[in-house]
Each structure stands twice: as structure tokens, then as C-alpha cells.
Amino acid sequence: MALKDVIAGSRNEEGIAAVLGMLKQQFGDRFQKGQSFREQHTHTTTYLTPQLPDGVVFVESSADVGAVVKVCAAHRVPVIPFGTGSSLEAHLNAPSGGVSIDFSRMNRVLSVNAEDLDCTVEPGITREELNTYLRDTGLFFPIDPGANASIGGMAATRASGTNAVRYGTMKDNVLALTVIGADGEEIRTAHRARKSAAGYDLTRLYVGSEGTLGVITSVTLKLQGIPEKIGGGLCGFPSLKAACDAVIMTIQMGIPVARIELLDEMQIRACNLYSKLSLSEQPTLFVEFHGTDETVALQSAQFAEIVTEFGGDEFRWTVDAAERAQLWKARHNAYWASRALAPELSGLSTDVCVPISRLAECVAETQADIAETGFLAPIVGHAGDGNFHVLVLFDNKSPEDVVKAEAFTSRLTTRALSMDGTCTGEHGIGQGKISYLAQELPTALPVMRAIKRGLDPDDIFNPGKIFRL
């Protein structure tokens, strides 16, 4: 049993059969329709029931993608791009069947322009592969959503993560895209100039469109210089409010903190158990600074003053990589530590984001709500952005638990929206949050639908995601 059982679309059986035959002929062994391939391509970290595609094409070029889209468009068969399968809201489900486009073989770096701090890559490359490739250039790509996701998938879902507070999200770090449109032809959204006022910002329209408007076939990214020094540390606070006030002050003072993560009491307890630590069980901030010896020391000193002002514990920090890893151990293992609280249960990872002035209030109300449900549900937040996740541990075989978990996430979303927040800071809508998007942006939905109809009139691109047409 899964939460909110997903809605099946109508299948165009005749079209699908025709497309499968043609793709087999065209792609040979690079086309697969065995059960295991189909399962693999919806087996993600989502809590929603998988809906399998009818076949999988392993593409190797933008021309391949164009060919697949042309065949599918001619027969009105869905096309669903697949990166690494780390999305959380059933973005890869095939409610009306169709063809999964697997990008694992399109993972090359096409160019690096070190002087311009940019590179162009194929969408299948993962962020870790890219950073390994870049190491010798002294540059890196900062966005870190946790999972070793593909760059194409990260662009498609407007991913961010722990260091968005300093480096922004994918919307801020994609300079240009090539995309295959509904006619199977390639669209170039922009050139490499750092800024442009030339027409509609198609780059940012496709970023976050979750594959519903076209299929990304190359991504031009901004890069950053690898920091000379990274400083990291942590400190506990007497209350959630104190921790959040310290975050607000840090941001207001313009301290360019690279990461500032909030773990609540239950999360710290889980980390202590899992990683054999003895952190005080209180709201705790984990911070990281990027810069030179000089600037990291300066920023750490400024932050330490703020910590004192809000009654935090002594701020322990270091620029030694091994020590830093030790200090940050709790944060790094937070997810597995939470799961280990009750290994027999399933985990539902939520995702809301509120203005930071409301973060303490939103987290506190959510903790009270959790206490009433009786769930084990630790909280981790990208506090600098007001974004936080609750990992609800629940028994997905118990109808009662499922209903309760669903009701909890609905209340959490309503709470975040009432504080001028969003139902998703970084996980996206997929199938899982369609009703929440409608709740959040009711007047924007008709505009989104009009765009979808304009660019994908036959609804072949990842249908049934973001909204129902």
C-alpha cells in the first residue's frame, strides 16, 4: 500500500505497439522492453506506486533523442526522460505508459571554459562525475542535492540542496540549454553570455518543468572556483527560535555562509545513536564557510559572535578536512540515522520552504503536530533558505498509518502555505504534490496549462506530472 495511490492515464495501445516496433528496429539492443528494465526505470526513492514505461531507449546523442521524440510524437506516445532515478515525487512514473529515455550513456563533458567559469555537459552526467572531471581545472559545480543525481535531472526538477544559501539553485546556475521540442527538433535557449535581455527566459522555463515541455539534451552550467579553504563547525542552541534567529542574523549581516543546516532534537538523538556521538540533544546548526584562510576565519568569528548573542553553545569549527568531516558526521548521516530509528518502517521525505522569519514557528508547530501523531519524524532544514524536510517513519502496510501520514503532510503543506511558503523547496511536484500546487498557486495553474498546451499540444512529454491537464 502506498500513499495517495497514483492515477493511471489512458493508454494509447495502438500507438505504443507501433512505437515499440519502430524503436526496436531503429535502436536494436539500445532499446529494451524487458520487465526488469521497465522496473528499473521507475524504481526511485519515491513513496508512490511505480507505473512502468513500456520500453527504454538508451540514447547516445541529441539526434537520438530527436529521433525518439519524432517517433513518439507521430503516434502520440509519452516520452519520459530518466537520469539516475533519485527524484522523490514519482517524476518518472508512466501513468499512460510510453517510452523512458535513459541518459546514462549521454554523460560527456562537451566543453569547459575556465576563464568564463562555465561548462557544457550532456544531461546524463552526474554531479559527482562532473566534479571529478573538473578537479584539475580548479573549478567545481556547487549544487548538491544530496543524491548523486544527473545534471539533466537536477535541471529538470530545479534542484538545490545544502549550499543553495550561497550558490543558489539550478535556476541560478544554468546558463543555457538545448531541448528537443514536440516536433523532435533541437531548441537552443541562450548563448554563453553571463546575462542577456534577449526575449523570454526559456532557460528558466525549462528548468523545473520536470520534462513536461521537452527533453533536455545539453546543459551549460556556471562553475565556481574551488575554495582555497573550507571551514566547518556546529553548535547547539537552547531553542529552535534561538537557532533560527542566529540564521536570520547571519543572512542579514551578509556573511556568505556556504551551508547552514538545522537539525532538530530528534534528529540529533538519531544521529547520536547511529554515529555513536554525544551531541547535546537540542536544535543544532551545522555551518560551512568557503574562502581563504583569512575570510573563513573572519566569517567564523562573525558567526561565533552571533551564536553567543543568541545563547548558543560554544561554536566549534575547523579548517582541517578530517576534523571537519568528524564535526559534520551527524549531518552527513542524518538520513540513515533517521531510518535506523525504526528500520522496519518506511520513510516519507517531505519538503516545504517558508520565509526564514517564519521558520522557527513553522518547525515548532510541525514538531507539536508530530508529537500528536506519535510518529518518529526527525527534521533537517536548509535553514538559510527556510527549507526543511521531515522524514516521517511510518508503516506503509498499515492503512491507518498511511492515512495518518497523508493527513500530516497535508497539514504541513497548509501550514507552510499559510506562512507565505511553498509546498516544495526542492523536490518538485511530480505526481505526489499535484494537489498541493493547486492549493499554492491556483491563479498560476491556468497559465502553466496554457504553456504546456502551446509547447506540447499532444501531451507526450512526461504526462500527468505537475498538473492534470
Add this chain to the structure above:
Amino acid sequence: MALKDVIAGSRNEEGIAAVLGMLKQQFGDRFQKGQSFREQHTHTTTYLTPQLPDGVVFVESSADVGAVVKVCAAHRVPVIPFGTGSSLEAHLNAPSGGVSIDFSRMNRVLSVNAEDLDCTVEPGITREELNTYLRDTGLFFPIDPGANASIGGMAATRASGTNAVRYGTMKDNVLALTVIGADGEEIRTAHRARKSAAGYDLTRLYVGSEGTLGVITSVTLKLQGIPEKIGGGLCGFPSLKAACDAVIMTIQMGIPVARIELLDEMQIRACNLYSKLSLSEQPTLFVEFHGTDETVALQSAQFAEIVTEFGGDEFRWTVDAAERAQLWKARHNAYWASRALAPELSGLSTDVCVPISRLAECVAETQADIAETGFLAPIVGHAGDGNFHVLVLFDNKSPEDVVKAEAFTSRLTTRALSMDGTCTGEHGIGQGKISYLAQELPTALPVMRAIKRGLDPDDIFNPGKIFRL
């Protein structure tokens, strides 16, 4: 005589007559159709021939805008939003006639959330009015396009300016918008959360859409803390290449320079004459740093090292406001200094942007081109972004000069595009650059047109801008 005489659209006389009558009835004295009002609302800094609207409504609320759009939509009559009239590419022309919506009375600050570093304003407020309002909060809105433009106009044209290198452009600084769509109803594009992955990024679709997709009626902006200290300075370089290399190194080292402006030899000569200075006539960088005493000193020292490395003159800088103004005098007066080189001539302000690795080459080729034309045409660049402007001084009564100026801007654009640049870093497309956009993004244009048709099927929103349908 003007450059590239603008193309008139077809006028829907019957609809226009009906709308003028209804608006008079509905808005009384807040509706005007006298010649002087009509002229005022296209009298901008553009070099293109004005095309007057048929009437002007002075709106006072989003509901007013909705009412105007409803009347105009019912009769298929164009609607053209007007902020302060500082756009450069004839964004405000009315090639098919229609109604200008004047926002000067919609200039209130609706809310300031100091802890969240954001505010929401009506679109008619100018950036200087906003910053005056904010002064006591310790916050400011950084984007500075030179002109005291309206925030709505800046959002609509994706404006930026001198400090985009640090703070980004309007696309990076607008959190949310309300927009009146083609049915006259209000659309809210996002909530106030710092980031969101909830559906298509409509905020950034409307930013830069130049009024062609709807009419903005409120803007939620990111704000910054007013820097404790501002340091400013300048230094000359032996060559354009050396100056640009210093810029590249500054950016690569991650020095968070707030402004880094390049003035070429001719611009410095003009400034010397106009402001009675005695700067050495060589490519010169003007820089500004924002921070604390400590960080400004640190950044200035790092920059000074870079200057030395590339053979620049001694880097003179100061944190004293009066001295800084003196050092930056040449930059502040650059436009008027250029115009004073030949007060009898007209000025054509161009705008291209290239990857910074190509900036020196692009500027040098452009200088050679200018020399061949015989024009006086100083160059000022927002070097950190690779964005530069040529102010071509030409006789707009001489057909020969007009043709020559036109040919020059066309070559400049082609040159920038060949270097992976854009035909406009910040001025936008309007009417003036329609052909250049088609040259720059040929495969993206059909997508833009499909979006336009989807959101504005009767083409009432600022028709004839960005592209021809």
C-alpha cells in the same frame, strides 16, 4: 529621420473608438487622450520613431489594471504599460495604437519584511524612491540600470546595470509577481519563500517579457543589507587585454567585487574634457567593493595585486564617500561626457554581452570598426559580466550617417553572436532588436511565439515587441 523606421501594425479603429469611450466613462479625468499625453508616453530615450498610443489611463490599483485589460481585451485593443519611459528600444511604441497604462500613481511600498530581506511594491515606484523609503531599515535594493527607472519596467525588461556582477539582474532579484492576464484576472506567480520547485517558473517568464504576456501589478523583491563600508577606486592599464585579464582573474578568484567597469581610451578622453580631469588616456577599470572595513580592505588589497600582475597603474582607492565620488566622477558622467564630444549629434546606445574570455577581443575589434567608420563612439562596459555599450554619435539628419550607424550596430551584433554572446545584455529587444533576436536564437523563437499565442491569443499585450507574430 530615424534608424530602422519602425513598422506600423494594423489598427482596429472600431475597437479603439469603443475602448476610448468606455475608459473615459470609467476613469474620468484619469483617462487622457490629448496629444501631449500621448506624446509623453512614447517620448523615451530610444532612437526609433515614436508611435503614439490613442489614450492614457492613470491606474491606481491592480483592479484598475484588470478593468482596463478587460475593456481592451473585449475589443482586441492593445495595452502598453508605461513606467518612467527610460527604455531604449522603443518598448513603449504603439504600432497598432491602443491604450498606455501609466503606473506613476501606483508607486506604493506594500510591505517590507526586514528579517526575510524582501519587500513588495507597486510597479510604478522608481528604484530611487524605493531606496529612499528603505533607508531607515538598513536595507537597499541593489539593481542600478543608470536611469531612475520604475521597478515594474525594470522587471519587464530584465534590467541590470553596473552592480549585476555582484547582485545579479532582475531575474535574480524578483521573488514573485502579480500580473494581469489576458482575461483581466490577477495571477500570482509565487509566494515569498526564497526558493521553490513548485511548477513552471512563471516569475522568470514574465521578467523580461516586456509587457507582451501580461501587465505586472506588484513585484516582490529581494533586498540586501546596506554595506557598512563601500570602497571605490580606479586604475589604468597598458592595453584592453590587460584590463580584461585583470577582470577575469578578479572573478575567477571569487573576489566579490560590487562593480567593475571598463572605460576605453575615447571614453576617458571624453571624461577628461567634460569633467576637467587628467586621467591617462588608456583603458581604465573603475571598481567598487561592498562590505566591512575589514573585507573591503582585504578585497582591495587582492585586487591591487591583480592589477600589478597585469601591469596596471597604481590602484587608487578609498572608503571616504566624497573621495570615492571624486575618483568615480569620470564613470558617473560618462554618458554626458560622450554626448559633449559632439553636442550637435544624436547618440545611439548599443548593448551587447559576450563571455568575458572574449571581451577584450570583442571590444578591440569594435574599436577598429569604429575607427574605420570615422564615428566618435566611446565604449563603457560592465566588464565583470562581459556586457558593453558603444555610444555612437551620429547625425540623425544625414541618411548616409544613419545607414552607416545601422550597419555598424549590425556588425557589432554579429560579432558578439559569433563569440557566443547576446545582442542585448540589458536593454531588451523592444522593436529595435527584433531582427537581432531572430539571428541570435532562431530555434527558440517558435517556442516564444507559442507561449505568446497561448497566453495572449488576441495579441493585445504590447504587440509588435520582441518578435513579429
